[in-house]
Amino acid sequence: MSSGGNTHWCYRCSRPVRLRVRDAVCPSCDSGFVQELDEMEGVAPLDFYGMHADNDHDQRFGIMEALALMRQRLAGRNRDVDIRGRSGLVPEHGLGFGSGPWLIFRGQIPVRMSENGGIEVLFNGGPGVGLRREDYFVGPGLDELVEQLARNGRRGPPPASRSSIDAMPTVKITQRHLRTDSHCAVCKDKFELGSEARQMPCDHIYHSDCIIPWLVQHNSCPVCRLELPPQGSSNSRSNQNSSGGNRSSTTSSTTSGRESSGHNPGRRNPFSFLWPFRSSNSNSHHNATGGSSSAAIHEENHEMDYSGWPFDY
Amino acid sequence: MQRSVVKKKVMKANFVNPVEETMTSSSAPSRKALSKIACNRLQKELVEWQVNPPAGFKHKVTDNLQRWIIEVNGASGTLYANECYQLQVDFSEHYPMEAPQVIFLSPAPFHPHIYSNGHICLGFHIANADILYDSWSPAMTVSSICISILSMLSSSTVKQRPADNDRYVKNCRNGRSPKETRWWFHDDKV
Numbered sequence: 001m002s003s004g005g006n007t008h009w010c011y012r013c014s015r016p017v018r019l020r021v022r023d024a025v026c027p028s029c030d031s032g033f034v035q036e037l038d039e040m041e042g043v044a045p046l047d048f049y050g051m052h053a054d055n056d057h058d059q060r061f062g063i064m065e066a067l068a069l070m071r072q073r074l075a076g077r078n079r080d081v082d083i084r085g086r087s088g089l090v091p092e093h094g095l096g097f098g099s100g101p102w103l104i105f106r107g108q109i110p111v112r113m114s115e116n117g118g119i120e121v122l123f124n125g126g127p128g129v130g131l132r133r134e135d136y137f138v139g140p141g142l143d144e145l146v147e148q149l150a151r152n153g154r155r156g157p158p159p160a161s162r163s164s165i166d167a168m169p170t171v172k173i174t175q176r177h178l179r180t181d182s183h184c185a186v187c188k189d190k191f192e193l194g195s196e197a198r199q200m201p202c203d204h205i206y207h208s209d210c211i212i213p214w215l216v217q218h219n220s221c222p223v224c225r226l227e228l229p230p231q232g233s234s235n236s237r238s239n240q241n242s243s244g245g246n247r248s249s250t251t252s253s254t255t256s257g258r259e260s261s262g263h264n265p266g267r268r269n270p271f272s273f274l275w276p277f278r279s280s281n282s283n284s285h286h287n288a289t290g291g292s293s294s295a296a297i298h299e300e301n302h303e304m305d306y307s308g309w310p311f312d313y
Numbered sequence: 314m315q316r317s318v319v320k321k322k323v324m325k326a327n328f329v330n331p332v333e334e335t336m337t338s339s340s341a342p343s344r345k346a347l348s349k350i351a352c353n354r355l356q357k358e359l360v361e362w363q364v365n366p367p368a369g370f371k372h373k374v375t376d377n378l379q380r381w382i383i384e385v386n387g388a389s390g391t392l393y394a395n396e397c398y399q400l401q402v403d404f405s406e407h408y409p410m411e412a413p414q415v416i417f418l419s420p421a422p423f424h425p426h427i428y429s430n431g432h433i434c435l436g437f438h439i440a441n442a443d444i445l446y447d448s449w450s451p452a453m454t455v456s457s458i459c460i461s462i463l464s465m466l467s468s469s470t471v472k473q474r475p476a477d478n479d480r481y482v483k484n485c486r487n488g489r490s491p492k493e494t495r496w497w498f499h500d501d502k503v
Contacts, residue, residue, distance in 0.1 A: 185451070187353065214410055222450040223452045
């Protein structure tokens with residue numbers, strides 16, 4: 001409500017200013033990076049950073065670029081500008097951001113709560129863009145928000161937990177294995193008799209170095225898409241094999257409940273007719289576990305701290 | 314008068330460029346070299362392709378392992394019979410942990426899931442997922458992608474562009490790759 005008398009918005013200073021007569025430059029920074037406040041009424045917040053909040057899905061990508069840009073700016077400047085996004089980061093249909101995140105400007109752009117519980121960005125002392133309560137994120141932790149958005153932006157199933165990866169049994173390749181899986185489906189190399197491999201609950205086996213980089217990104221068997229069970233469940237018959245190692249038993253107890261989400265049938269099953277690999281194992285497992293699908297698995301990201309990640313060139 | 318000039322200059326200099334930079338940085342030109350894992354895997358796929366190429370496809374031999382150009386022949390008895398198109402498959406350094414980027418080179422076939430810039434939406438309405446990018450798994454291969462694309466072509470009943478072609482192609486102009494697009498499915502008939 002304090003922008004009385006101001007006529008323009010200075011994008012460099014990120015605040016409303018009052019131009020000197022006939023000068024089209026900001027009085028405090030002398031830049032011409034200004035826009036008349038009247039013209040800005042009705043401008044969606046995203047437009048401040050050149051992002052256009054078209055009513056289609058593309059804005060989900062725009063937000064990531066906007067966030068990257070914002071972070072650059074924040075790094076070199078005081079926090080005149082704050083980023084807020086959606087608090088309900090759980091995508092309802094496995095899709096990113098629902099109706100879209102919003103940038104809400106705090107500080108120099110006046111914002112107030114409106115009577116209907118929404119939030120309003122005020123320009124020139126009057127209400128500008130109204131946002132519903134569901135559309136903004138309240139709370140500290142810009143970094144966490146950005147991280148969450150980045151994680152939601154990633155495609156495909158969420159990562160497997162470290163504990164369930166660790167618990168995946170290591171097996172010695174025998175003739176029996178070679179009859180069903182002669183090659184590692186990830187690297188396409190032949191398995192060697194007597195060498196070691198990791199075994200998913202669906203019995204598909206992979207080289208450890210091949211399957212772990214995938215699981216830390218997506219909890220899904222590359223061949224049949226079965227997920228690793230949450231640690232502690234009795235889903236897998238050969239689960240507690242010796243060499244898997246339960247190094248992080250404390251972690252496993254805290255994460256086990258959360259990850260009982262099982263699978264997402266909507267994502268996987270429709271492709272089975274196109275899937276070039278055998279999938280009978282997975283189907284029976286799916287029916288047996290029967291967990292309800294949930295997207296809340298985005299809470300943890302094991303990729304970042306997993307030491308087995310081979311991509312640190 | 315003066316005001317609008319100022320505004321224009323401002324938008325160009327300070328808005329568009331940083332955003333564009335961010336966008337293009339993730340697309341093809343700045344691609345990193347293949348990792349050793351990716352190299353090994355692609356060499357294997359190439360050998361396998363030469364021994365057992367998927368029917369209707371021909372790999373154009375180049376010395377570039379990271380970008381494959383593949384000729385697609387429309388299957389007989391379909392709308393695309395006797396037509397030949399080219400696919401460009403680009404692999405990221407992390408292949409096969411990441412899906413390759415697959416586009417049709419111009420001229421792209423007319424198809425309800427293929428945009429005029431060659432981007433392909435190989436998705437299914439019911440699944441809200443795109444088998445090219447959303448549902449990628451490292452067990453998939455160039456071969457299996459090709460077969461999916463041919464089956465998408467073959468099942469088409471009309472030769473036309475996606476309904477949102479113009480808007481989509483316009484949005485792609487600043488270097489957006491098809492992998493960055495979350496496809497929103499038009500229909501489940503094709």
